[in-house]
Amino acid sequence: MHVETVLITIGPFFTMNCYLASASEKADSVVIIDPGGGAKHILNAVGDRKVDAIILTHRHHDHISALGDLRKLWENGVSIYVHELDRNATIAYLREHKGARLANDIDSCLLTLKDGDVLTFDTMNFTIMHTPGHTIGSMCLYVADEDVLFSGDTLFKGTTGRTDFPTGSPKQMRESLQYLSHLPDKTVVLPGHESSTTIAHERHWALIEY
Numbered sequence: 001m002h003v004e005t006v007l008i009t010i011g012p013f014f015t016m017n018c019y020l021a022s023a024s025e026k027a028d029s030v031v032i033i034d035p036g037g038g039a040k041h042i043l044n045a046v047g048d049r050k051v052d053a054i055i056l057t058h059r060h061h062d063h064i065s066a067l068g069d070l071r072k073l074w075e076n077g078v079s080i081y082v083h084e085l086d087r088n089a090t091i092a093y094l095r096e097h098k099g100a101r102l103a104n105d106i107d108s109c110l111l112t113l114k115d116g117d118v119l120t121f122d123t124m125n126f127t128i129m130h131t132p133g134h135t136i137g138s139m140c141l142y143v144a145d146e147d148v149l150f151s152g153d154t155l156f157k158g159t160t161g162r163t164d165f166p167t168g169s170p171k172q173m174r175e176s177l178q179y180l181s182h183l184p185d186k187t188v189v190l191p192g193h194e195s196s197t198t199i200a201h202e203r204h205w206a207l208i209e210y
Contacts, residue, residue, distance in 0.1 A: 002027065084113065133174075
């Protein structure tokens with residue numbers, strides 16, 4: 001698997017990671033994970049490749065804001081996925097901040113996921129790990145064959161996602177970290193913000209924070 005990071009700047013001091021995952025460096029298709037802004041940068045990084053899907057690890061604006069500017073993708077049949085428990089809030093945010101037309105259009109094509117589901121694109125198999133705590137519908141994407149985890153805002157290098165947002169829960173975060181702790185030590189963690197880490201590293205930091 002080949003992963004490219006598109007660094008999105010949100011405000012003067014805030015950045016997030018949008019990921020493009022493909023089966024190999026020479027693959028002709030990609031999966032977009034967390035398009036939080038910078039649609040032009042994302043599309044430039046995609047280039048001539050086909051987009052197989054757009055996956056949202058959770059509903060927060062810094063992970064979904066580019067959806068409107070990526071309209072040509074999903075209007076041409078590219079599926080958008082979110083966890084079932086964050087679906088309604090995703091549409092509500094778009095309706096309030098991006099307009100009813102966009103919200104209604106995405107509402108008609110937004111697909112939902114639950115824990116244990118597997119999405120397969122090319123040779124990549126993304127297993128859905130429901131990890132509430134940051135939001136009730138937060139999820140991670142685990143690619144077992146590659147030992148790679150796209151952790152959204154659940155797990156960062158040396159810390160975890162905040163639990164003081166609406167539907168956040170310290171208790172659920174503890175349970176989610178316990179869930180992630182069963183992954184192999186060598187698993188590479190690609191978070192929604194800041195730099196990558198590994199499960200082995202986080203056993204001594206974020207995974208024991210709670």
